[in-house]
Amino acid sequence: MRHCIHNRRNRRIARLSLTAVALTALFSATEAISLAQAPATYPAQTRVAYRPAYSYSTPPSATYAQPAQAQYTQPAAQPTYTYASQPAYTYAQPGYTYAQPAQGGGDPNGFLSWLNATRARYGLSPVGWDQNLANWAARNSAAQTSRGLGHHIMGPARRQNSAMGSASSIGSMWMNSPAHRSALLDPNIRAIGLAGAGAYWTFNAY
Secondary structure (H helix, E strand, C coil), X not given: CHHHHHHHHHHHHHHHHHHHHHHHHHHHHHHHHHHHHCCCCCCCCCCCCCCCCCCCCCCCCCCCCCXXXXXXXXXXXXXXXXXXXXXXXXXXXXXXXXXXXXXXXXXXXXXXXXXXXXXXXXXXCCCEECHHHHHHHHHHHHHHHHHCXXXXXXXXXXXXXXXXXXXXXXXXXXXXXXXXXXXXXXXXXXXXXXXXXXXXXXXXXX
């Protein structure tokens, strides 16, 4: 009898234990389902505004040294030079005597007549004969006999031609040379002189 009662009690305890285990498993499953279906919750995030911190350092104060003032030394006194006055030179002008032009006369070679006829063809005024110019021409012709053809002595002449030939040929020789022709046809001359020495001739004009 006691043994039967004891067996029934054990079976009841066993059923209670199974019921408790089943209830515990059911509760765990239900809680798991609830957690799975519930929306996930996250801790609230705190937003902190970012403000960079700037650090300014005051630049050091520049220190400028005042430039040194230039020291100027007065130059030494310049020496004083005294110049002696230049001596006065007196030049004696040679006394030239010019003969009055003589139209158509005084020329022993007939050169004056030929020259005035040539100048007339170019519309130029006639020139006269100046014996002083002829005398200077004679001196230059004489110098040519020893020194060669050239202008060695001019005297008061402003224009001078030299040639080597004859009295009848020197005119055409000079007209064929532009430089010599310009002397014969110079519109500013007023008197001429001509002289020869041997084969050398000189024409002077003023």
